[in-house]
Amino acid sequence: MKIDALNNYLNTLLQPERFSDYCPNGLQVEGKQEINKIVTGVTASMALLQAAHRANADAVLVHHGYFWRGEALPITGIKKRRIQFLLQHDINLFAYHLPLDAHAELGNNVMLAKRLGLQITGRAGEKEMLLLAELKSPQPLQNLVNLIETKLNRKPQVIGDLIKPIQKIALCTGAAQGYIEQAAAAGVDAYISGEISEQTVHVARESGMSYISAGHHATERYGIQALGEHLVQKFDLQHEFIDIDNPV
Ligand SMILES: [Zn+2]
Numbered sequence: 001m002k003i004d005a006l007n008n009y010l011n012t013l014l015q016p017e018r019f020s021d022y023c024p025n026g027l028q029v030e031g032k033q034e035i036n037k038i039v040t041g042v043t044a045s046m047a048l049l050q051a052a053h054r055a056n057a058d059a060v061l062v063h064h065g066y067f068w069r070g071e072a073l074p075i076t077g078i079k080k081r082r083i084q085f086l087l088q089h090d091i092n093l094f095a096y097h098l099p100l101d102a103h104a105e106l107g108n109n110v111m112l113a114k115r116l117g118l119q120i121t122g123r124a125g126e127k128e129m130l131l132l133a134e135l136k137s138p139q140p141l142q143n144l145v146n147l148i149e150t151k152l153n154r155k156p157q158v159i160g161d162l163i164k165p166i167q168k169i170a171l172c173t174g175a176a177q178g179y180i181e182q183a184a185a186a187g188v189d190a191y192i193s194g195e196i197s198e199q200t201v202h203v204a205r206e207s208g209m210s211y212i213s214a215g216h217h218a219t220e221r222y223g224i225q226a227l228g229e230h231l232v233q234k235f236d237l238q239h240e241f242i243d244i245d246n247p248v
Pocket residue numbers: 063064173174175216220
C-alpha cells in the first residue's frame with residue numbers, strides 16, 4: 001500500500017488531534033512510498049531501526065518516536081545517527097504516543113488490562129487517562145503481583161501490604177506514576193503503572209492504596225503490537241513486532 005493511505009488510515013483510527021501531546025503523532029520521518037512490511041516496537045532506538053532494516057521493513061511504527069517537547073532541536077549526535085539511518089535506508093517512521101495509550105480497542109491501557117484478564121469498568125482522572133478495571137473476586141495483593149510477573153515476564157516493584165485484598169484497580173502504562181493521587185481519588189485498591197518515583201512511595205502509603213510499578217517498557221509492549229496486527233487484518237501488509245529488551 002501507499003504511505004499516504006497508511007498515514008491517513010492511522011490518523012483516522014488514532015485521532016491524534018484529540019490529544020495535546022509531547023511529540024508529533026503520525027509520520028515523523030518519511031521514507032519510501034510503497035509499504036509491504038511494517039515492523040512495530042516500543043521505542044525507535046538505533047537497535048530497533050537496525051533490527052527493522054534486517055527484517056526488510058518499509059515502515060517502523062513505535063510508541064516512543066522523536067522530537068519530544070523541550071529537547072534540543074539540532075539534529076546532532078544520537079538523533080543524527082538515527083535519522084540518517086532511516087533516510088539512508090528509505091524507511092518510514094510513524095510514532096503514536098498518547099493516542100496509542102488511550103485508544104479504546106488497541107491502546108496500551110486496554111491491552112494491558114486484557115493481558116492481565118481484568119474486567120474493564122470505566123475511566124477516571126484528568127482527560128480520562130486512567131483505566132478502571134476489576135478482578136473477578138477480591139484477591140490478596142500478592143496474587144495480583146504474581147499474575148503481573150507471569151504475564152509481563154518481569155518482577156514488578158510493589159508498595160503495599162501483600163496480604164491486603166485487592167479488587168478494584170486503576171492502571172495507566174508507562175511513566176504515569178504522577179497520576180497516583182488521581183488513582184487514589186478514584187477509590188481503587190491498587191494502581192498499576194510502569195515506573196516509580198521517590199514520592200510515589202509516600203503517596204501510596206498515606207493513601208492506603210497499593211502501588212505496582214510493572215515496567216515502562218513491559219507495560220507498553222502490547223498497544224503497538226495490537227496496532228500492527230490490526231493493520232494486517234485491514235490491508236495486504238506483513239507485520240513483525242520486534243522487542244528490544246529494556247529493564248525499565
Ligand atoms: Zn511510554
